[in-house]
Amino acid sequence: MNATSSHHQRRGFWLHQLTEYLVAFALVSSAAQSKDTTVLCVAALVMLVNAATTEGLLGAYRLTSVAVHRIIDMCVAGLMCVAAVTLDVTSSTTVTLVGAAVIVALLGSGLISRWFRRNTAS
Numbered sequence: 104m105n106a107t108s109s110h111h112q113r114r115g116f117w118l119h120q121l122t123e124y125l126v127a128f129a130l131v132s133s134a135a136q137s138k139d140t141t142v143l144c145v146a147a148l149v150m151l152v153n154a155a156t157t158e159g160l161l162g163a164y165r166l167t168s169v170a171v172h173r174i175i176d177m178c179v180a181g182l183m184c185v186a187a188v189t190l191d192v193t194s195s196t197t198v199t200l201v202g203a204a205v206i207v208a209l210l211g212s213g214l215i216s217r218w219f220r221r222n223t224a225s
Contacts, residue, residue, distance in 0.1 A: 116169055119210050120161040123154035123176075126203050139196040146183055146200060150207070153179060176211025180204040 127150035134143035155163040157172040187200035
């Protein structure tokens, strides 16, 4: 990996973390208006801990690398989908969990960052 691609990866990861913090905030906001408060709060907590423990600019503890974080993102997205399908939750909670899972999966897969790099390359 050359210095330029490493710089691009580090430069954009704070946006990844910021998006995860915003998804966690959205989950907590949804929990405040839902009957399934516990499920949404646990999902938000997992998102928050995942974002805060990564070596990014917005990481609080920097315990995991970006590569490990992306794997954890995919696991978190899968767990949110499984929770939405298997737990006895309302339809609005199911939609919220699946929507958050899609966002996390897109972030974790790197599709958004690759698209951004390809379309903003100078």
